[in-house]
Amino acid sequence: MRAENIPEVVILRLPHYARVLSMALSEGRELVSSQELGERLHITPAQIRKDLSYFGRFGRQGRGYNVRRLLQMLRQILGLDREWPLILVGVGRLGRAVLSYPGFAPEGFRVVAAFDSDPDKIGRRIGPLVIQPPSQIPETVARLGVLIAILTVPAAAAQEVADLLIASGVKAILNYAPVTLKVPEGVLVRDIDPVSVLQSLTYYLKDLPIEPRTLQPSLTPGALFRPEP
Amino acid sequence: MRAENIPEVVILRLPHYARVLSMALSEGRELVSSQELGERLHITPAQIRKDLSYFGRFGRQGRGYNVRRLLQMLRQILGLDREWPLILVGVGRLGRAVLSYPGFAPEGFRVVAAFDSDPDKIGRRIGPLVIQPPSQIPETVARLGVLIAILTVPAAAAQEVADLLIASGVKAILNYAPVTLKVPEGVLVRDIDPVSVLQSLTYYLKDLPIEPRTLQPSLTPGALFRPEP
């Protein structure tokens, strides 16, 4: 099919496909069916086949998909076959937590600079990075060819910083601030907002029948969390 | 309308409505139109009116919505007019960051217990909490009436911990582990997975035309980030 009108939800699912394929690969699997991928992700097999068909024909009828090959293709489609330099703005508690999160690097996302407007923080080191003032953003973004920024400033400062990032050439923002950013056409924003997720969860919980919440002996974990002898 | 088949996307938008209404309220606004709400959230006015119509008729024709009243209604609909006790499992870097995140408490989400299986961590204090072993989960959940858990354990442990949480009576999991959890009917899972979000962003960035990334003098921020005299 290879159309240009690929639904965004499809793109959002591809990283999950890649993740389970990695797992399957490390388990030594050579082939997987859409059925099996679906079971691991709670997605219907038809959905998976349709999603993949947007990009080409990667399976073999009667057999399934070659794990290594499909993973390779997905990484290429997603642009994961390279390193992506990121910058992070806002080195408060949240920013430091994101900086120290060990999950980015193995996937090729490297935070190459960190910024904060607090004079007490500027010049301090966080791991290998020296915190810089926001005035350095344009130069750094240009010099290092940064396209993605992580925004971990307080809500009140988010729009201002986003404007500066965009003026500097950033094309995508991973926004942790609980704010709807206004950005020009062509700039992408994705929000990470655990509080609003919790606030929607409570809708479903708010009048749950009150169950007897007595402790059953069977629930006490036995071997769980205790090393096997 | 008040139907029971309210689309989940609608529920996901309600917290955003509540957020901008709070802002409008603190700005002293008394009335807002669906138009204005839409502009602040990049949502069409029709969408907002339709969403709200699932729950009742809150607006006045020709005028708009009473900010205070609509906010009040939304908080009630979402179940935000009370405190929600949470527990957190997995006090690694990520878990500690989530624990120290100051955004939960003001919205009524209070982490009332933290668990980790590492014997070196058990007994240590984090703020007001003493880290407990997972074996304490069932008792704590039952005693405190906890319905929501935050899961910040390594991917390899996530399913096992989720099973224990669910057996203990937890009905919703905010899952930070990059794993698709298997849960029984009636248990809700929401994933927070910044890496997979980044991995989908790169799809749109991967063959962006290379612009001249020279630094324009106009981009150097002037007053920005410098206190007004």
Place this chain on the structure above:
DNA sequence: TTCTGTGAACGGATTCACAGCA
């Protein structure tokens, strides 16, 4: 047989467009 790839059918969310009320 088995399992992919894909048009067609379906279903559900968004948008339209307008009646109705202030």
Place this chain on the structure above:
DNA sequence: TGCTGTGAATCCGTTCACAGAA
């Protein structure tokens, strides 16, 4: 005139169902 509330129309993603290849 201004803006809500809402059926109807539209749009778009998911699922179906089957042809086709191994």
